[in-house]
Amino acid sequence: MSETGVIHDIGYQRYTGPRLGRGAGIGALYVHGLRAAFGLGRSAKAKIFPWLVASVALLVAVIVAAIKSQFSEFTFSYVDLDDQLSWMIIFFVAILAPTLVSRDLRSNTLPLYFSRPLRAADYVAAKFLAMVTAVWLLLGVPQFIMFLGAAFTTKTGFKGVWHEIQDLVPAWGYSLLWALLFTSIGLLIASLTGKQAFAAGGIVAVFLMTTPVVAVLAQLPSTTANHLAGLTSPITLINGVGSWALDGSIGFDIGRYGPIYAIEAFCLIVACLLLLLARYRKVSAL
Amino acid sequence: MNIIATQALTKTYGGGVTALSDLTVQVEAGVIGLVGANGAGKSTFIKIMLGLIAPSSGSVRVFDIDPVTETDKVRARVGYMPENDCLPPDVSAAEFVTHLGRISGLPRTAARERASETLRHVGLYEERYRQIGGYSTGMKQRVKLAQALVHDPDLLLLDEPTNGLDPAGRDAMLALIHRIGAEFGISVVVCSHLLGEVERICDSLIAIQGGRLLRADRISSMTTASDVLAVEVSDGADELAVRLTEMGLAVTRDHRMLLVPMDSDDAYDRILRAVTELELHLHRLDQRRHRVAELFTAKETVDV
Numbered sequence: 001m002s003e004t005g006v007i008h009d010i011g012y013q014r015y016t017g018p019r020l021g022r023g024a025g026i027g028a029l030y031v032h033g034l035r036a037a038f039g040l041g042r043s044a045k046a047k048i049f050p051w052l053v054a055s056v057a058l059l060v061a062v063i064v065a066a067i068k069s070q071f072s073e074f075t076f077s078y079v080d081l082d083d084q085l086s087w088m089i090i091f092f093v094a095i096l097a098p099t100l101v102s103r104d105l106r107s108n109t110l111p112l113y114f115s116r117p118l119r120a121a122d123y124v125a126a127k128f129l130a131m132v133t134a135v136w137l138l139l140g141v142p143q144f145i146m147f148l149g150a151a152f153t154t155k156t157g158f159k160g161v162w163h164e165i166q167d168l169v170p171a172w173g174y175s176l177l178w179a180l181l182f183t184s185i186g187l188l189i190a191s192l193t194g195k196q197a198f199a200a201g202g203i204v205a206v207f208l209m210t211t212p213v214v215a216v217l218a219q220l221p222s223t224t225a226n227h228l229a230g231l232t233s234p235i236t237l238i239n240g241v242g243s244w245a246l247d248g249s250i251g252f253d254i255g256r257y258g259p260i261y262a263i264e265a266f267c268l269i270v271a272c273l274l275l276l277l278a279r280y281r282k283v284s285a286l
Numbered sequence: 287m288n289i290i291a292t293q294a295l296t297k298t299y300g301g302g303v304t305a306l307s308d309l310t311v312q313v314e315a316g317v318i319g320l321v322g323a324n325g326a327g328k329s330t331f332i333k334i335m336l337g338l339i340a341p342s343s344g345s346v347r348v349f350d351i352d353p354v355t356e357t358d359k360v361r362a363r364v365g366y367m368p369e370n371d372c373l374p375p376d377v378s379a380a381e382f383v384t385h386l387g388r389i390s391g392l393p394r395t396a397a398r399e400r401a402s403e404t405l406r407h408v409g410l411y412e413e414r415y416r417q418i419g420g421y422s423t424g425m426k427q428r429v430k431l432a433q434a435l436v437h438d439p440d441l442l443l444l445d446e447p448t449n450g451l452d453p454a455g456r457d458a459m460l461a462l463i464h465r466i467g468a469e470f471g472i473s474v475v476v477c478s479h480l481l482g483e484v485e486r487i488c489d490s491l492i493a494i495q496g497g498r499l500l501r502a503d504r505i506s507s508m509t510t511a512s513d514v515l516a517v518e519v520s521d522g523a524d525e526l527a528v529r530l531t532e533m534g535l536a537v538t539r540d541h542r543m544l545l546v547p548m549d550s551d552d553a554y555d556r557i558l559r560a561v562t563e564l565e566l567h568l569h570r571l572d573q574r575r576h577r578v579a580e581l582f583t584a585k586e587t588v589d590v
Contacts, residue, residue: 011469012407012466012469012470012471013403014438014471015392015396015400015437015438017392017393017396018393018396019362019390019391019392019437020391020392020393021358021362021391022358022391024388024391024393025388025389025390025391028385028388028389029389032385032388041381042376042377043376103374104374107371107372107373107374107375108368108370108371108372109372109373109374111366111368111370111372112366112368112372112386112433113386113389114338115336115338115361115364115365115366115368116361116386116389116390116437117357117358117361117362117390117391118389284338285333285338285339
């Protein structure tokens with residue numbers, strides 16, 4: 001009998017290749033999260049929203065770059081882009097955070113993760129970094145496009161390009177601040193519920209409800225209260241830190257309370273992360 | 287070598303609930319049945335072995351590694367299949383198992399290869415590219431088993447693997463587990479509250495009740511010298527019983543069946559001869575193992 005054409009059942013093969021350990025697991029979860037943020041490896045439906053937001057951001061950047069190259073008196077800085085897109089970021093975060101964490105809660109997938117070398121802190125770190133990267137890319141890439149537009153149309157040669165770089169890098173830092181603060185708040189709220197719609201609603205609510213408080217405090221007859229009004233809402237908090245750190249006049253006047261804004265932003269991010277960690281410590285014990 | 291060894295293992299939860307108390311057991315490689323009623327402490331035992339919760343006192347070693355201090359080392363060698371539904375509906379099985387393979391530390395291509403191989407071994411072929419949401423319960427159980435196998439562990443911990451399956455699905459799942467233990471060379475701990483189910487496929491059995499060890503032994507030593515022949519005839523069972531007793535066989539009556547201890551090889555012949563002499567219609571004559579369950583009930587009554 002001929003040997004060809006016979007299908008051999010080779011049976012079960014033990015795996016003898018490399019095992020990369022915990023670090024690789026965290027890396028895989030990070031990449032998975034970042035891809036999921038933009039709907040990669042997911043259904044077409046999941047791609048619509050992130051790419052809609054991303055294309056709006058890109059479009060704004062292209063238009064701004066085009067106008068700036070034509071009219072030099074048009075002032076729209078890199079930092080302004082973040083502020084103008086703030087509502088887009090809120091919606092992006094409101095959709096993204098539940099995608100990253102609520103789905104795992106909803107479908108009960110966490111025991112599968114935590115029976116592997118992964119720890120609660122690893123899970124939180126991977127998801128947090130993935131989301132920070134996604135939000136930062138959403139802002140940082142359009143800013144880079146604005147930079148390219150400005151750099152190629154500058155009339156002062158290399159000096160002009162250098163000047164633009166000096167503006168771009170702090171603006172990237174400012175975008176990172178947006179990403180850090182919004183991610184930590186968004187993930188914390190999303191980690192509390194397995195229902196994606198509730199999580200999204202909760203995130204938008206937190207950002208929405210705090211805005212009127214700022215408006216009320218800003219109308220009070222006390223200057224100190226006016227200066228500190230921004231502390232009550234995440235958006236104005238970031239504006240405050242930005243205008244202190246970048247010496248610009250972003251949003252409104254915060255007087256000499258800049259450091260307080262920075263401290264609150266820092267504490268808020270750390271507190272959210274610690275709460276998130278505590279939450280997953282509990283969940284990971286099943 | 288013992289794959290699992292515990293020493294006076296005790297776990298008391300915050301509310302004063304004792305889930306495990308003073309459990310000392312040594313387990314050899316093979317297919318191990320972990321049986322007990324709901325709430326007997328099976329899941330707690332599994333979680334302690336995975337290092338998910340720490341024991342209140344006592345010690346546990348898996349592959350001679352302490353899961354409390356060297357959690358990663360233990361988890362790298364163990365695969366866990368939880369009891370509940372734990373699969374996201376909107377990804378394909380191939381993708382999901384690949385993803386978990388990578389979380390376990392397999393390189394990208396290896397994870398993909400292992401995922402399709404394990405899915406093939408559990409019996410999912412073309413379906414593996416479909417979204418899990420559209421799967422039947424049986425297929426979902428297979429995906430759960432595949433994700434536990436993807437990183438090629440040395441020990442599988444299966445929590446109620448036949449949950450929610452119909453009889454045919456149960457048999458298929460049990461056969462698969464038996465194959466994993468016998469052919470793949472992977473030890474398996476099967477958690478179940480159905481003793482009759484696990485005794486068919488296990489080499490050894492651990493029975494716990496209320497967090498205490500009831501009995502732990504190899505199946506073979508539990509059932510030796512307890513084989514019986516079950517005889518069923520259309521009618522005239524009484525005549526046959528009398529005849530067999532006359533022939534010196536210790537007959538017991540079990541509803542319509544007669545149970546005859548198989549003490550020698552000619553027991554078959556003697557029963558057949560008796561049946562033909564009485565001209566009865568023989569419905570069945572088969573060798574039956576003493577159900578392990580009977581051993582436990584006997585043991586329990588002794589305890590009480």
